[in-house]
Amino acid sequence: MNWLYDFSYLTGGIHNSLSEHFEPSTVTLIEMILAGVAFMILFAILGLVLVYAERKVSAFFQQRLGPMRVGKWGTAQTLADVIKLLMKEPLMNKNADSFLFNLAPYIIMIAAFMAMAALPFAKGLHALDFDIGILYVSAVSSLGVIGILLAGWSSDNKYSLIGAMRSGAQIISYELSVGLSLLTIVVLTGSLQFSTIIESQANGWWIFKGHISAVIAFIIFLIASTAETNRGPFDLAEAESELTAGFHTEYSGLKFAFFFLAEFANMFIVSAIGATVFLGGWMPFHIGGWVGFNNIMDYIPPIFWFFGKVSFIIFLMMWFRWTFPRLRIDQLLTLEWKYLLPVNLMNILIMAFLALMGWHF
Numbered sequence: 001m002n003w004l005y006d007f008s009y010l011t012g013g014i015h016n017s018l019s020e021h022f023e024p025s026t027v028t029l030i031e032m033i034l035a036g037v038a039f040m041i042l043f044a045i046l047g048l049v050l051v052y053a054e055r056k057v058s059a060f061f062q063q064r065l066g067p068m069r070v071g072k073w074g075t076a077q078t079l080a081d082v083i084k085l086l087m088k089e090p091l092m093n094k095n096a097d098s099f100l101f102n103l104a105p106y107i108i109m110i111a112a113f114m115a116m117a118a119l120p121f122a123k124g125l126h127a128l129d130f131d132i133g134i135l136y137v138s139a140v141s142s143l144g145v146i147g148i149l150l151a152g153w154s155s156d157n158k159y160s161l162i163g164a165m166r167s168g169a170q171i172i173s174y175e176l177s178v179g180l181s182l183l184t185i186v187v188l189t190g191s192l193q194f195s196t197i198i199e200s201q202a203n204g205w206w207i208f209k210g211h212i213s214a215v216i217a218f219i220i221f222l223i224a225s226t227a228e229t230n231r232g233p234f235d236l237a238e239a240e241s242e243l244t245a246g247f248h249t250e251y252s253g254l255k256f257a258f259f260f261l262a263e264f265a266n267m268f269i270v271s272a273i274g275a276t277v278f279l280g281g282w283m284p285f286h287i288g289g290w291v292g293f294n295n296i297m298d299y300i301p302p303i304f305w306f307f308g309k310v311s312f313i314i315f316l317m318m319w320f321r322w323t324f325p326r327l328r329i330d331q332l333l334t335l336e337w338k339y340l341l342p343v344n345l346m347n348i349l350i351m352a353f354l355a356l357m358g359w360h361f
Helices: 008-021 024-061 077-087 098-116 133-141 144-154 158-189 194-199 211-228 253-278 291-298 302-321 329-357
Strands: none
Touching: 008 024, 024 077, 024 098, 024 253, 024 302, 077 253, 098 133, 098 144, 098 253, 133 158, 133 194, 133 253, 144 158, 144 253, 158 194, 158 211, 158 253, 158 329, 194 253, 211 253, 211 302, 211 329, 253 302
16 A cells, blocks of 8 residues: 555654754754755756656667767766866856856756755655645746846847747746646646645546546646747757757856756656646556555555656657757747647636536546
């Protein structure tokens, strides 16, 4: 059963142990530091693993091998790239706004950290469990666009400015579809809290229980969240053939690495949200009435279920990037305002009717 892998016993034990030796305020501070260090380690691992996965997936779709020379099957290639970026000299334009130029990458990273804090990785393993979890994540993840706009404007580079303005228009537009697709499932669960949404999927994931409306919402979420993270075929903000590298053209060294890492961290975050809301999060695959099958599924650790589902969605996003050509800016905005948004609004109405009539599993 799931209680076999309940991390609340571990986190509760750590809290009780600290409480025996320190004052409540000191305990809170130590726990915040521990959580922060854990997330920093997770960010570093995600950066290494996802960059390697991206290279191998792109090589697979292009019928080649990808990195193979540095380390076994090229596994040390990303580590070598990290060392290279850390050793590069950070340069800045003479007329750039130095304060905003240096601040921009940190804003993007802080937004990613704040969003990841609310994700439930397994039962009892989450830093924050807000009763407005989806609203919180939607709000703080939107702060990243401020960093992009600051980076483009402060660089004193027309390519950077054009890329930043494109990114702002793109993210603000596609936020609507991401939010509305998540609200489609909120209508079914009646809650914005991630833990409650996961518990409501104990007897089946919403993508299966929510009929065709849930499938449509999931597809829209995939498309819109890919655009939200500025990934191909929606990478207008950093179109290499037009804008060199877009809003981070003038960045080098560690600051460029922050932008690079934030993109993959945001891809993980939106994939984790999709896995939690549509695919049951850490909840095993259950079929109503199949007691024996469900008990077998329960013995697979929840954290494996969570990362397996997240990896599946990340693979889909990489598949998009290496399959479809880049859209023009007018095509990108037309897709959102003329197609995705109207379909999303109709889908919410249909889901509300299904929930009102009780016509879901």
